Amino acid sequence: MTLRAPKSLIPRFFALIPCAGQGTRAVGDRAKDAALPKQYQPIAGVPMVMHTLKAFAQVTRIASCLVVVAPGDEFLARQAPAGVEVAPCGGDSRAASVLGGLEQLAASGGETDDWVLVHDAARCLVTAAQIDQLIDACHSDPVGGLLAQPVPDTLKQGRDGRVVATVSREEKWQAQTPQMFRLGALTQALKMAVTLGEAVTDEASAMEAAGLAPKLVRGSAHNFKVTYPEDFVLAEALIKSRTPAKPRVRKAAAPKAAQKVLSDDASHESN
Ligand SMILES: Nc1ccn([C@@H]2O[C@H](COP(=O)(O)OP(=O)(O)OP(=O)(O)O)[C@@H](O)[C@H]2O)c(=O)n1
Ligand SMILES: C[C@](O)(CO)[C@H](O)COP(=O)(O)O
Numbered sequence: 531m532t533l534r535a536p537k538s539l540i541p542r543f544f545a546l547i548p549c550a551g552q553g554t555r556a557v558g559d560r561a562k563d564a565a566l567p568k569q570y571q572p573i574a575g576v577p578m579v580m581h582t583l584k585a586f587a588q589v590t591r592i593a594s595c596l597v598v599v600a601p602g603d604e605f606l607a608r609q610a611p612a613g614v615e616v617a618p619c620g621g622d623s624r625a626a627s628v629l630g631g632l633e634q635l636a637a638s639g640g641e642t643d644d645w646v647l648v649h650d651a652a653r654c655l656v657t658a659a660q661i662d663q664l665i666d667a668c669h670s671d672p673v674g675g676l677l678a679q680p681v682p683d684t685l686k687q688g689r690d691g692r693v694v695a696t697v698s699r700e701e702k703w704q705a706q707t708p709q710m711f712r713l714g715a716l717t718q719a720l721k722m723a724v725t726l727g728e729a730v731t732d733e734a735s736a737m738e739a740a741g742l743a744p745k746l747v748r749g750s751a752h753n754f755k756v757t758y759p760e761d762f763v764l765a766e767a768l769i770k771s772r773t774p775a776k777p778r779v780r781k782a783a784a785p786k787a788a789q790k791v792l793s794d795d796a797s798h799e800s801n
Contacts, residue, residue: 541643541644541645541669541712542593542641542644542645543589543591543593543644543645543646543665544592544594544596544640544645544646544647544713545586545592545594545595545596545646545647545649545708546595546596546628546631546632546646546647547579547582547583547586547595547596547598547648547649548598548624548628548631548650549599549606549620549651550598550599550600550620550621550627551569551624551627551652553567553568553569553571553652555757555758556568556571556756556759557759558758558759567603568756569652573654573756573762573765573766574766574769574770574773577605578651578654578765579597579606579651579654580611581654581655581769582649582652583595583597583611583614584611585656585657585661586649586658587613587614589658589662589665591665592647594614594615595613595614596614596615596631597610597614597615597617597651598617598619598627598628598631598634599616599617599618599620600620601618601619602618603620617631617634619631619633625724625731625736626724628648628733629717629724631648632646632717633717636717640713641713641714642712642713642714643712643714644712644713645665645668645669645674645710645712645713646710646711646713646716647661647664647665647709647710648707648709648710648716649661649707649708650755652755652756652757653706653707653753653754653755653756654756654765655753655754655765655768655769656707656708657750657752657753660677660749660750660753661708663747664677664710664747664749665710667745667747668710668745668747671745673715673737673742673743674709674710674712674715674716674737675709675744675745675747676705676707676709676710676732676733676734676744676745676747677707677708677709677748677749678703678706678746678747679703679704679706679748679749679750679753680699680702680703681703681704682751683699684696685698685699703746706749706753706755709733709744711733711737711744715737715740715742716733716736719733719736719737719742720733723735723736723739723740726739752768
């Protein structure tokens with residue numbers, strides 16, 4: 531007889547994709563596309579968020595994926611891939627959108643100990659391998675963690691467009707997503723941060739405000755967030771470079787022996 535452990539003994543992994551932003555910094559010269567929020571603009575012919583969802587769909591450990599969109603946003607409702615649920619509970623800030631999504635997950639059966647991988651819709655270059663890497667590194671961690679990149683450049687502190695100091699880059703990381711925490715702990719930490727008016731721009735900062743130390747898991751520079759107009763070109767080039775090129779149909783060259791026969795025939799004909 532096979533015994534099935536109760537659901538709560540096996541924490542599941544859910545993806546939560548905040549997708550309710552406007553992408554104001556991305557507008558620039560792309561004003562013609564401004565009617566379409568950044569996350570829906572085409573990259574290599576496909577809406578940006580679809581690339582993000584494709585990466586998560588390839589991770590077999592992800593039980594399901596919840597995309598949080600702005601109330602009234604119908605863009606995805608019409609074309610959500612299988613296994614993807616769309617919740618129109620986006621808020622005024624990223625933190626509010628994530629909190630709405632966490633509450634939706636809990637309402638639909640998510641348990642306190644389940645893991646939630648929060649990932650920006652606008653980080654459309656994430657790969658299944660990177661998501662798996664984060665899960666491998668964090669699933670037995672007491673806190674959870676995030677993908678991040680060590681700061682590669684010299685860091686300057688500026689004021690009014692002038693350098694006032696050079697800041698050491700030792701032990702400094704750029705936070706990326708996914709960021710992976712337990713459903714219960716993250717909900718509590720975000721609620722607390724929002725209530726206290728803390729500026730939490732990612733999930734890790736809410737956990738830090740609760741006195742916890744999320745684990746840093748090295749990601750990739752390619753997992754950048756499409757934020758400024760020039761990022762679209764880079765994202766498109768990278769995505770295209772990953773798409774296997776169609777095999778070129780070439781005229782089969784005649785084997786050497788056949789070429790000789792053909793040239794012999796030709797010379798006979800001309801004689
Ligand atoms: N109120 C908000 C703000 C942001 N996001 C999402 O959070 C992710 C990261 O945000 P970012 O792209 O930096 O923010 P935007 O608000 O879209 O961009 P901007 O700050 O340039 O307006 C994006 O997938 C965005 O859709 C969200 O769900 N709800
Ligand atoms: C969560 C995040 O992607 C980490 O780098 C980032 O903070 C979200 O973007 P925002 O510009 O801070 O809203």
